[in-house]
Amino acid sequence: xxxxxxxxxxxxxxxxxxxxxxxxxxxxxxxxxxxxxxxxxxxxxxxxxxxxxxxxxxxxxxxxxxxxxxxxxxxxxxxxxxxxxxxxxxxxxxxxxxxxxxxxxxxxxxxxxxxxxxxxxxxxxxxxxxxxxxxxxxxxxxxxxxxxxxxxxxxxxxxxxxxxxxxxxxxxxxxxxxxxxxxxxxxxxxxxxxxxxxxxxxxxxxxxxxxxxxxxxxxxxxxxxxxxxxxxxxxxxxxxxxxxxxxxxxxxxxxxxxxxxxxxxxxxxxxxxxxxxxxxxxxxxxxxxxxxxxxxxxxxxxxxxxxxxxxxxxxxxxxxxxxxxxxxxxxxxxxxxxxxxxxxxxxxxxxxxxxxxxxxxxxxxxxxxxxxxxxxxxxxxxxxxxxxxxxxxxxxxxxxxxxxxxxxxxxxxxxxxxxxxxxxxxxxxxxxxxxxxxxxxxxxxxxxxxxxxxxxx
Numbered sequence: 269x270x271x272x273x274x275x276x277x278x279x280x281x282x283x284x285x286x287x288x289x290x291x292x293x294x295x296x297x298x299x300x301x302x303x304x305x306x307x308x309x310x311x312x313x314x315x316x317x318x319x320x321x322x323x324x325x326x327x328x329x330x331x332x333x334x335x336x337x338x339x340x341x342x343x344x345x346x347x348x349x350x351x352x353x354x355x356x357x358x359x360x361x362x363x364x365x366x367x368x369x370x371x372x373x374x375x376x377x378x379x380x381x382x383x384x385x386x387x388x389x390x391x392x393x394x395x396x397x398x399x400x401x402x403x404x405x406x407x408x409x410x411x412x413x414x415x416x417x418x419x420x421x422x423x424x425x426x427x428x429x430x431x432x433x434x435x436x437x438x439x440x441x442x443x444x445x446x447x448x449x450x451x452x453x454x455x456x457x458x459x460x461x462x463x464x465x466x467x468x469x470x471x472x473x474x475x476x477x478x479x480x481x482x483x484x485x486x487x488x489x490x491x492x493x494x495x496x497x498x499x500x501x502x503x504x505x506x507x508x509x510x511x512x513x514x515x516x517x518x519x520x521x522x523x524x525x526x527x528x529x530x531x532x533x534x535x536x537x538x539x540x541x542x543x544x545x546x547x548x549x550x551x552x553x554x555x556x557x558x559x560x561x562x563x564x565x566x567x568x569x570x571x572x573x574x575x576x577x578x579x580x581x582x583x584x585x586x587x588x589x590x591x592x593x594x595x596x597x598x599x600x601x602x603x604x605x606x607x608x609x610x611x612x613x614x615x616x617x618x619x620x621x622x623x624x625x626x627x628x629x630x631x632x633x634x635x636x637x638x639x640x641x642x643x644x645x646x647x648x649x650x651x652x653x654x655x656x657x658x659x660x661x662x663x664x665x666x667x668x669x670x671x672x673x674x675x676x677x678x679x680x681x682x683x684x685x686x687x688x689x690x691x692x693x694x695x696x697x698x699x700x701x702x703x704x705x706x707x708x709x710x711x712x713x714x715x716x717x718x719x720x721x722x723x724x725x
Contacts, residue, residue: 271396292422292434298511302657303502304389306359306455306494313355318554319486324563332487333561334721335550336701339543340471342462342550342603343482344370344536349375349551350453350484356388359452359497361391363445363703366466367400374465375407379526382412390415390499392444394512401427401513403529409522410507415509416501418446419576424513442676445501445575447714449703451495458490460717461701462660462690465703469688472537473718478678478688481606483701486559489566492575496570496717565722567591568600569702580712588704588718589614589711595700595720596692602629604693605616610634610687612652613709617659624660632656636665638688645707690718697723 311315320327337343351358358381358385366372382388390407394417397404401424408415421442423434435442461482463469471477484487485493515522540548549690553559569591575583584590596603599617610632612620620630640646656663668684692700702718704710 283334291309292424293438294420294422294507295511298508303498305498306452306575307357307387307489308455310356310454310456313454313456315350315353315355317455318557318559319456319490320558321557323487329563329564330335330488330565332485332489332566333563334566335547335559336699337459337461337482337484337485337520337541337543337550338480338545338546340463340469340480341537342547343459343461343480344470344549345539346459346482347374348377348518348536349554351381351548352379352551353475353554354453355384356454357387357452358452359389359391359455359494359501361446361497361500362465363393363447363449363451363688364396364464364466366396366464367402367403367529368467368472369534370467370470370472371465372403372530373536375403375526376530379407379410379413379530381565382410386412386620388413389497389501391446391497391506392416393418394420395442395445396428398424398428398431400414401509402510402641403526403632404570404582405513405515406522406529407525409515409519409526415514417503417509418500418503418573419444420507420512422695428439428460436443439446441576442650445714446576447710448571448701448717449718450494450497452490452494452497456486456490458485458493460485460493460703460719462688462703471680473683476668476684478685478686479703481689481691483721485566485592485719486561486590487563489568489719492568493570493717496568499570500573500715505573536682550622550632552560562721566594567720567722569716569718569720571717573715575715576713580708583712587711588702589706591720592700592702592706592718594696595694597623598698599623599628599630599694601627601695602631603695604631605706606633606689606691607706608635608640608688608690609642609649609705609707611645611648617652617655617685620656621659622662629662630660631662631664633664633666633687635687636667638668639666641686648707666705668694 278592323329338562421435423431425431462480467473569588666687
C-alpha cells in the first residue's frame, strides 16, 4: 500500500468534483468526554517487571532498552507476543491496518487480549478505512475495546478515489494524515518504526513486499511514547468510530460478525529460529524472561497532532523531520540514510552540501523506478539525483528483484522487493528509525514519530 497516495489521487479528486453531485459531510461530533490516559500502575505486570530487568541502574535508569527488528516475521511476532503478554493495556496507533490476513490476525490478537480484561485503545488514520467500517465497527463492539479514527473523511465509500472526490470541499483538511506506527503494551514495551499492518509489510503479499525496519523499546522511552499516544487519542482531530460508522446491529451480533470475518484469515507462517542479527524471536524470549536489548540514551520525536492544522513552515518547526535532520547534521564522519521516498528539497540539498564540504561521507539508499510504489515520488527524487551526485553524495537504488534474493530480509521469492524503511546511521554511533520519509509530506503535512538511539552502553 502506498505511503503517500494523495500525490496520485488529488488530481483525480479535483476533476471528479466537476460532475459528482453533492459532497459528503461529517456528522456532528459527539459530546466531549473526559480524556483517557495511559496506565502508569504497571510495575507489577509481567512486562513491567521485565522492562527493567538487567537495566544499568535498575528501574531508576535514564537509559532505555532497544532491539532492532529488520525481518518481517520477527517484527510481526514481536507485536503478537506483546499483545499475548499484556495484562492491563494495549495502545495501538497506525496509519494503515488492512483487513487482509495480517490485519485480521492482528485484530484477532487484540480481541483476545480484551477478552482477558486488557484495555485496548486502537487509533487508525481514516484514509484507508474505506470498505473496512464493518470490521472496525464490529471489533469495537467487544468489551474493553475502543476504536477511534484520526481526521476522518466525510465519505464512507469503499473506493478511495470516490471518498476523496466526495470529500473535495474539505480537501485542505483531509490532505493531512497521521502516518505514525506504534504499539505499546502495558506502558512497558513498545514497537515502532516503518511497518503498517498489512500483508506486504510482513512478507505475505504475492506481488510485492517491503524491506522495512522496526525497533522494540522498553524503559523511560516507552512512557514518553505513551504521553504522545495520549495526545493523539484525546485530540479534537479524532472521532470514535461509532460517531462515524455506527453499528446497525446489536453488540452481540457485531461480536459474532467480527469473529466470522477474523476466522477467514490464513494463519501466520512459521518463523526462523534466529534473525539476521542472530537473535531468537521476541515471543520465545518473553517466555524465558531473557530479552536481548541494548541500553542506551535516547531522544524521542513525536509530532503534535495539531501539526495538521498549521501552515507548512510552522508545521516543520519542531517536527520529527526537523529532529531527524538535526541527528543527520550531527555527523562528523559518515552518515547512511535509507528512505523510500527521498526528496531533499532546497533545505536538504543545502544541508548535504554543507556536510560533504566538512568531510562527511553521505550515502543514500532509496527505491529505483522499478521498485518504487510511488512513481511521482520517484520523479521528485530524480530532480535532485544529478545534483546530489555532483556534490559527492553516494546513491544506491534498490533493485526490484535482485535485492530480495540475498535472503537478508526474508525470502521474497518471485515478488518485487521495495524499500520502506526510514532510518539513518550516524558515525556508527547513532541510529534513527521512525515513520517519516525524507520528503515534504512527512516534514510539513503528515504527523510522524521517530526515535534516536545514541551510543550503546
